[in-house]
Amino acid sequence: MRLADGSCVGVIGGGPAGTLTSYFLLETAERVGLALDVDIYEPRDFSRPGPAGCNMCGGIVSESLVQLLAAEGINLPPSVVQRGIDSYVLHTDQRQIRMATPVEEMRIAALHRGSGPKGCPPGEIESFDGFLLDLAREKGAHVHACRVDEIAWDNGWPVIRADGMPGKRYDMIVGAVGVNSTGLKLFEGLGSGLRKPHTAKTLICEICLGREQVQEYLGNAMHVFLMDLPGLEFAALIPKGDYVTVCMLGVGIDQSLAERFMNSPDVRSCLPIEWDAKSSACRCLPRINVTGAKPCFADRVVLVGDCGVSRLYKDGIGAAYRTAKACAVTAIFRGVSKDDFRAHYWKTCRRLEWDNRLGKGLFLMSVFFRKLRFLRRAMLRMIENEQHAAPKHRAMSTVMWNTFTGSAPYRDIVLRSLMPDFVIPFSMECVRALLGVGNGGPTSRSAH
Amino acid sequence: MRIGALGKTYEDGQYITKQGESGQCMYIVQQGCVEVVVEGREGEVVLSRLEIGDVFGEMALFTGKPRSASVRAQGSARVLTVDKRGFLRRVHEDPSLAFHILQRMSERIQALDEEVVRLRSRQP
Numbered sequence: 001m002r003l004a005d006g007s008c009v010g011v012i013g014g015g016p017a018g019t020l021t022s023y024f025l026l027e028t029a030e031r032v033g034l035a036l037d038v039d040i041y042e043p044r045d046f047s048r049p050g051p052a053g054c055n056m057c058g059g060i061v062s063e064s065l066v067q068l069l070a071a072e073g074i075n076l077p078p079s080v081v082q083r084g085i086d087s088y089v090l091h092t093d094q095r096q097i098r099m100a101t102p103v104e105e106m107r108i109a110a111l112h113r114g115s116g117p118k119g120c121p122p123g124e125i126e127s128f129d130g131f132l133l134d135l136a137r138e139k140g141a142h143v144h145a146c147r148v149d150e151i152a153w154d155n156g157w158p159v160i161r162a163d164g165m166p167g168k169r170y171d172m173i174v175g176a177v178g179v180n181s182t183g184l185k186l187f188e189g190l191g192s193g194l195r196k197p198h199t200a201k202t203l204i205c206e207i208c209l210g211r212e213q214v215q216e217y218l219g220n221a222m223h224v225f226l227m228d229l230p231g232l233e234f235a236a237l238i239p240k241g242d243y244v245t246v247c248m249l250g251v252g253i254d255q256s257l258a259e260r261f262m263n264s265p266d267v268r269s270c271l272p273i274e275w276d277a278k279s280s281a282c283r284c285l286p287r288i289n290v291t292g293a294k295p296c297f298a299d300r301v302v303l304v305g306d307c308g309v310s311r312l313y314k315d316g317i318g319a320a321y322r323t324a325k326a327c328a329v330t331a332i333f334r335g336v337s338k339d340d341f342r343a344h345y346w347k348t349c350r351r352l353e354w355d356n357r358l359g360k361g362l363f364l365m366s367v368f369f370r371k372l373r374f375l376r377r378a379m380l381r382m383i384e385n386e387q388h389a390a391p392k393h394r395a396m397s398t399v400m401w402n403t404f405t406g407s408a409p410y411r412d413i414v415l416r417s418l419m420p421d422f423v424i425p426f427s428m429e430c431v432r433a434l435l436g437v438g439n440g441g442p443t444s445r446s447a448h
Numbered sequence: 449m450r451i452g453a454l455g456k457t458y459e460d461g462q463y464i465t466k467q468g469e470s471g472q473c474m475y476i477v478q479q480g481c482v483e484v485v486v487e488g489r490e491g492e493v494v495l496s497r498l499e500i501g502d503v504f505g506e507m508a509l510f511t512g513k514p515r516s517a518s519v520r521a522q523g524s525a526r527v528l529t530v531d532k533r534g535f536l537r538r539v540h541e542d543p544s545l546a547f548h549i550l551q552r553m554s555e556r557i558q559a560l561d562e563e564v565v566r567l568r569s570r571q572p
Contacts (some may be wrong), residue, residue, distance in 0.1 A: 022495065028547075064534055067528070067530040067531065067534060067535065068545065070476045070478075071530055071545060072545065073501065073548045073550055075455060075500070075501060077452075078450040078452035078453040078454075082451070084451065084454050103456075104456065105455055105528070105529055106454045108454075111452075178471065220451070307470060315513060320520075322542075325542055325544070325545075327496055329542070329544050351541075379539075
């Protein structure tokens with residue numbers, strides 16, 4: 001089963017996974033002189049503000065992904081990037097500490113997946129998903145603004161029926177439907193054994209402060225909170241143009257946890273005193289992939305991005321890029337059978353899956369940091385001590401930077417934290433913190 | 449600089465990378481123009497002018513040798529750095545990532561070939 005001149009590929013879903021798969025399929029096919037016909041089915045209109053044009057996500061493109069996309073020839077324009085992020089501020093109950101990017105450069109992109117939150121004037125914000133969809137369209141993909149009604153088999157070929165039209169037979173169908181739509185049911189109904197991934201709930205909330213206040217209170221830094229709130233694994237405030245995106249991840253995310261987080265003194269210190277928690281512009285509780293779909297491929301059918309395998313809690317767009325690229329390269333150079341996907345596409349998915357296991361271990365470890373004050377103190381002191389050292393000697397800062405930004409695989413973070421230049425100073429700081437040596441250190445409350 | 453602009457902005461004439469330095473990264477022009485110059489025995493020679501989307505500094509990444517030319521901003525220019533280690537590691541996992549860079553390098557070699565032919569045809 002191989003793609004040939006004139007082969008048709010149907011991509012269901014026009015988010016980053018679907019558009020990047022289409023883009024790389026068409027680009028790679030062009031390089032080897034293959035003419036493909038790629039259809040993208042996406043009912044959302046990304047030019048509309050609010051839920052109608054949004055794919056519900058924190059909206060961060062990691063440092064590593066910004067570089068990889070640029071190396072692929074995809075440069076994110078300033079009209080799409082709402083703010084370049086140059087640092088992270090870690091908030092704990094003891095103090096705030098700022099970690100700047102290792103190079104003095106804006107390499108993390110904060111953006112809106114759609115055209116901004118509910119109530120935002122149409123056309124004011126350029127959508128990231130819309131930008132990628134346009135790229136795929138420029139490469140030659142045909143975009144159908146309709147919902148897929150059914151996927152069925154026709155003598156071993158998958159068929160898509162959409163918008164009440166007669167079915168179209170494809171040589172390959174790519175599922176890029178995320179985990180927040182009913183699209184996965186289409187694939188489960190195919191009878192190929194495809195199963196949906198396990199998910200967890202998150203909270204994404206947009207706050208409109210205006211450009212000047214966002215700059216004044218948060219600057220170009222993403223604010224991350226290490227709080228001992230049961231059910232909360234990770235929480236951050238992401239500054240964008242006129243908005244701040246609140247992003248909460250964990251197993252127990254609900255309205256009451258969100259209120260406790262937003263009303264905590266640490267979070268309130270990052271927002272204007274007059275800000276009212278009820279005045280958020282847009283709020284949603286999307287689900288994220290925490291354990292990949294197994295299997296995520298069959299003959300002529302493959303799942304990419306969130307509905308297949310993603311990265312745990314971080315860099316979902318980066319995982320979409322990796323799976324999209326692996327899917328396109330497998331389909332063009334190897335084939336589109338189940339065995340081809342198992343032998344080549346699955347390698348990328350398996351690497352992500354293994355890395356997520358290490359990520360789970362890291363997030364479990366973070367519980368100890370949230371519970372034990374001396375560990376937090378030792379960590380903060382080590383970061384403080386490293387601030388004037390050369391980047392390669394900033395062991396704790398690097399581990400924290402990579403954990404928060406999602407720039408490096410969890411494997412790299414674990415390996416870095418096992419190096420002697422991490423273990424020895426951290427152990428010494430733990431002993432100092434336990435003995436109470438130098439506990440009256442400075443507290444920085446103006447990290448931005 | 450716009451708040452959504454990625455990379456680093458260099459002012460007119462400011463050097464982004466210098467000839468002879470070791471290459472730990474490559475660069476991609478995000479906005480404006482840069483010029484590639486080589487310091488020779490008879491002074492400075494401008495080799496080329498690069499624009500949005502152009503890549504430079506990639507040769508040192510692959511050869512491991514010091515930078516063969518300097519690059520400076522021509523007017524205000526914004527440039528994104530791509531780290532050597534992360535890029536090469538990803539190329540190892542996905543060799544097709546290098547396609548775009550190879551394409552740009554090939555285009556540049558082709559332009560240089562044409563330049564060599566033009567210069568030789570001028571010689572008596």
